[in-house]
Amino acid sequence: MTALLEVEGLRVRLPTPRGFATVVDGIDYHVEPAQVFGVAGESGSGKTMSMLALLGLLPPGAVVEGRAAFGGKDLLRLRGRELRAVSGRDIGMVFQDPMTSLHPMLTIGQQLTEHMRRHLGLGRRAAGDRAVELLDQVRIPGPRSALHAYPHQFSGGMRQRIAIAIALACGPRLLIADEPTTALDVTVQAGILRLLDRLRREHDLSVVLITHDLAVMSSIADRISIFYAGRVVESGRRDELLRRPRHPYTRALLDALPHPEAARDTPLVAIKGAPPSPQQIPPGCRYHPRCPYAIEVCTMDDPPLVPTDGRRLACHVDPFADGE
Amino acid sequence: MVDAPRARRRPRPSSSFLRFLLRRLAALVLLAVGITLVVFVLTQLVPSNAVATNLGEQAAADPAAVAAFKAHYGLDKPLPVRYWLYLRHLLQGDLGQSSLTHDAVTHDLGQFIPATAELALYSIVIAAFFGITFGVIAAMRRNRPTDHVLRVVSLGGISMPTFWIALVALYVGFFKLGWFPGADRLDPGVLPPPHKSGLYTIDALLGGQWGLFAQALHHLVLPALVLAAFNVSLLTRYTRSAVLEVVGNDYVRAGRAKGLPERVVVRRYILRAALPAVVTVLGLVFANVLTGAVLVEKIFSWPGIGQYAYQAAVNLDVPAIAGVSLFVAVVYITVNFIVDILYGLIDPRIRVR
Numbered sequence: 001m002t003a004l005l006e007v008e009g010l011r012v013r014l015p016t017p018r019g020f021a022t023v024v025d026g027i028d029y030h031v032e033p034a035q036v037f038g039v040a041g042e043s044g045s046g047k048t049m050s051m052l053a054l055l056g057l058l059p060p061g062a063v064v065e066g067r068a069a070f071g072g073k074d075l076l077r078l079r080g081r082e083l084r085a086v087s088g089r090d091i092g093m094v095f096q097d098p099m100t101s102l103h104p105m106l107t108i109g110q111q112l113t114e115h116m117r118r119h120l121g122l123g124r125r126a127a128g129d130r131a132v133e134l135l136d137q138v139r140i141p142g143p144r145s146a147l148h149a150y151p152h153q154f155s156g157g158m159r160q161r162i163a164i165a166i167a168l169a170c171g172p173r174l175l176i177a178d179e180p181t182t183a184l185d186v187t188v189q190a191g192i193l194r195l196l197d198r199l200r201r202e203h204d205l206s207v208v209l210i211t212h213d214l215a216v217m218s219s220i221a222d223r224i225s226i227f228y229a230g231r232v233v234e235s236g237r238r239d240e241l242l243r244r245p246r247h248p249y250t251r252a253l254l255d256a257l258p259h260p261e262a263a264r265d266t267p268l269v270a271i272k273g274a275p276p277s278p279q280q281i282p283p284g285c286r287y288h289p290r291c292p293y294a295i296e297v298c299t300m301d302d303p304p305l306v307p308t309d310g311r312r313l314a315c316h317v318d319p320f321a322d323g324e
Numbered sequence: 325m326v327d328a329p330r331a332r333r334r335p336r337p338s339s340s341f342l343r344f345l346l347r348r349l350a351a352l353v354l355l356a357v358g359i360t361l362v363v364f365v366l367t368q369l370v371p372s373n374a375v376a377t378n379l380g381e382q383a384a385a386d387p388a389a390v391a392a393f394k395a396h397y398g399l400d401k402p403l404p405v406r407y408w409l410y411l412r413h414l415l416q417g418d419l420g421q422s423s424l425t426h427d428a429v430t431h432d433l434g435q436f437i438p439a440t441a442e443l444a445l446y447s448i449v450i451a452a453f454f455g456i457t458f459g460v461i462a463a464m465r466r467n468r469p470t471d472h473v474l475r476v477v478s479l480g481g482i483s484m485p486t487f488w489i490a491l492v493a494l495y496v497g498f499f500k501l502g503w504f505p506g507a508d509r510l511d512p513g514v515l516p517p518p519h520k521s522g523l524y525t526i527d528a529l530l531g532g533q534w535g536l537f538a539q540a541l542h543h544l545v546l547p548a549l550v551l552a553a554f555n556v557s558l559l560t561r562y563t564r565s566a567v568l569e570v571v572g573n574d575y576v577r578a579g580r581a582k583g584l585p586e587r588v589v590v591r592r593y594i595l596r597a598a599l600p601a602v603v604t605v606l607g608l609v610f611a612n613v614l615t616g617a618v619l620v621e622k623i624f625s626w627p628g629i630g631q632y633a634y635q636a637a638v639n640l641d642v643p644a645i646a647g648v649s650l651f652v653a654v655v656y657i658t659v660n661f662i663v664d665i666l667y668g669l670i671d672p673r674i675r676v677r
Contacts (some may be wrong), residue, residue: 017585058576088583100574105596105671115582132394166582 003030003069004206005054005174010066010076012049012230014059014278023279024050025230026066028305031174036207038221038238040214040253042275046230047210047241051176055087070174089119092167096179098159100153102166108135109147112166120171134165138195139291158189159286161195166200175199178210193220218242226250228277229286236311245311246320248291285316344668346576349390352661359653360414366408367646372384374399377423404466419650424635425440429647432632437651438522439509440621440628443525444613446548451609456602459558464579466568481557486616490550490623497546504546507625510539547624551616555609559602566601570594599670607663614652 007020012109016294017207024046031037057257068075070092073221078086087093095101111238112134113127122130136145140154144256145314160180167175177196181189197220200207209221211224217224218238225235226249234247245251267283273290282289288298297316305314375393376384383389394400398409413420419429462474509524510516517527517536525544528537570576571594579593587627595602621630629648636644667674 047415053576059581084585086583086585087581093578095578095583097509097574101578103575103579103593103597104673106592115584115587120585151674163578166578 001138004071005031005035005208006051006067006069007054008067008069010050010053011064011070012046012053012058013063014049014061015061016279018224018279020063022281023167023230023278025052025226027230027232029232029235030090031208033173033206034200035203035222036196036209038217038224039208039210039227040212040217040224041227042212044229044275044277045227047212047227048178049292050227051093051178051208051210054176055091055093056083057093058238084116085119088172089170090172091174091176092172094163094167094175094177094180095159097183098156098163100102101163102159104151106150106155107147108151108162112147112162112169116169117168130169131165134169135162137168137199138165140165157191160184160188160192162194164199168205171203171204174206174208176208177209179212180209181216182211182213183253189216196220196294199302215257220257226253229281229285229316230278230303232312233287233314234254234322235305241312244320246308246311246318247287247315248293248317248319249287252290280308285314293317300307332602341668342675345665348661348664352657353497356654359441359638359650359657361407361412361645363616363649363653364410366649368403368638368646370642374423374642396425414650419647422641422644422647424644429643432644433582433629433647433651435629436629439626440614440630442509442525442619443544443551443621443626443628444522444548444610444617446544447551447555447613448606448609451546451552451559451613454552454608455556455559455609456563456595458560459602460567460590462560462564463567463571464590471564474564478557478560481553482561484553486550486569487619487623488621489553490547493546493550493585494623504542509543510536511543514539519550525625547620550624551613551620553613554616558612559609561603561604563598569601570597573597580618600667603663603670604664607659610659610674611656614655620649 008028010027011022013022015021021043027046027050029037029293030038030283039050041047042085049058052058052060054070057062062319064076066076070086073082073086075086077085102108103236104159109128109131110132113122113124116122116127116130117124120127131147132143135146140146140158140161146154146162151162152308154162160183164177164180165174174194180196181192184192193216196209198208199205209217212215222239223233223236224238224241226241226247227233228249234241235247235249241270242254245254249271258269271290272298276286282295282299284297284299284301285303286295288294291298295317303314303316305312308318335530338575374397375390377490378387379393381391391400398406417430419426419433422429422432425432438440445593458474458478465471494506497504505511514536516524517531517533520527520530524540528534528540576589576593576598579589584592617626617630618633619630620626621628622634626633631653632644633648635641
């Protein structure tokens with residue numbers, strides 16, 4: 001199977017008052033058709049920036065290197081009109097906070113149809129009909145009257161459904177969802193995840209799902225990459241990765257998840273320390289200052305991401321190699 | 325279509341919008357009454373002797389004439405009764421008689437308002453167009469050379485007093501270069517177009533008098549630009565900061581992610597969201613233009629209410645001053661009312677409150 005999106009050596013540098021900060025530092029991944037590719041990691045690990053880079057949505061002055069092959073084109077080389085022809089049409093995007101990602105002064109109908117009319121050349125009427133269909137698909141009650149409503153008339157979960165409908169309006173092949181459930185209540189989260197899963201199956205859609213929540217990942221992702229400080233530390237199939245994590249960081253993320261069924265006296269494990277700021281990346285393995293398994297080589301050599309046992313792993317020590 | 329009747333039903337902003345409108349309207353009326361009170365009290369505070377200014381020295385020395393004058397104008401009655409009289413006359417459209425022109429103040433205002441209205445109109449259009457454009461450009465090119473240049477220029481426009489800009493413009497544009505006429509609405513001896521709106525450019529166009537239109541426009545350019553200068557700067561600065569507040573928003577990024585052309589993103593996503601703040605400043609611009617008109621009209625010998633107010637003030641023509649104050653105040657609160665309504669139209673969230 002050929003990949004729908006293939007990213008190689010993606011590097012993003014953002015301008016700061018004290019020179020450039022490398023927030024994404026050489027990342028490779030690929031997304032296969034009709035699969036959900038999950039990207040996990042703490043905030044500041046470069047997840048969002050690596051996605052924004054694909055559609056040229058980085059803040060002004062950002063420098064992007066690498067390659068992102070999508071439909072025979074390199075997204076990172078596209079400019080202006082060429083890039084706009086892909087954005088919103090072949091690639092849809094859903095943002096974290098539905099309270100802020102919809103324009104408060106435009107009706108749902110306007111926000112849902114403007115890019116359809118542009119990309120698909122639909123007339124007002126046809127676009128309106130399709131909009132109703134989309135709202136129906138994402139289970140917005142009364143879709144026809146919803147077209148004339150404004151975002152503030154809907155709840156957070158509803159707004160995220162609308163945002164998803166907007167992202168899907170032009171029938172994209174890839175949906176990038178950046179923490180689509182983080183700002184929502186847990187019960188609403190499940191609904192959004194089920195919706196994404198259903199849309200993926202019905203529309204042959206690939207999804208890049210960014211989240212810091214491995215519980216969300218485990219319910220929907222096919223393959224997962226774990227980001228740390230602008231690098232991928234481990235990636236592989238969901239079951240492999242979540243059942244038998246090999247990187248100490250993946251392990252720590254999983255241990256930090258609360259288990260409702262676990263005994264009440266098992267304390268929650270927090271990862272010690274904080275991720276490094278992009279300006280102060282430690283030498284060697286970026287995780288070593290927080291890693292309980294670190295040995296001397298970790299402080300000096302940056303471990304490469306190498307295929308290991310059906311996954312890719314960047315760790316010198318590999319403390320869980322024997323399955324433990 | 326079974327859905328048809330429901331499809332036409334908007335999510336009823338109409339009824340709540342109507343209530344919003346009525347509330348504002350009630351506030352407007354109360355405000356207007358308050359203004360008449362203030363204007364009235366001010367006329368009483370001005371240390372002018374209505375008897376002396378109106379009767380002349382000889383008659384003012386005659387107690388019988390003075391008493392008759394006072395009785396005729398109700399000046400012998402207590403203050404509240406006089407206010408009541410003032411209000412009653414006001415309702416009948418009577419603003420009193422100017423002691424300078426000996427015409428009804430309403431007649432005078434009718435003569436002078438069109439000239440000011442024309443000047444103000446052009447000036448506001450110029451200020452709005454350039455101010456908003458510059459503000460958006462400065463914000464979109466934040467911290468780049470264009471932004472710096474615009475910042476310096478707008479700072480200059482705000483710092484320099486309007487009367488000084490007016491004098492410089494007159495000196496350079498009229499005296500040195502001779503590009504623009506220096507005074508009045510038309511060249512000396514030229515008859516104005518047949519009176520319809522009182523705005524010469526519009527009346528000339530309505531009458532098909534192209535030459536006259538060009539001439540009226542030519543006369544307008546310099547004073548309108550001068551009057552706009554401060555406001556262009558003001559709008560540039562406020563628009564810039566309003567836009568900067570909006571550009572970082574998620575929905576702007578979402579708009580770009582949809583593949584909309586940059587100009588659509590700027591207009592529909594950025595400017596639209598910054599508009600409430602811009603409209604507020606536009607209301608201020610209106611007020612600035614009306615107050616600034618006094619000086620600019622004086623310097624450019626523009627026969628508008630600014631001139632009229634200036635003459636009235638210099639000659640202690642109290643009814644005229646009161647009339648102009650009332651007019652300006654009414655324009656002011658009307659503009660504020662319109663601004664409030666515009667908020668509601670621009671931002672649907674406000675209608676609900």
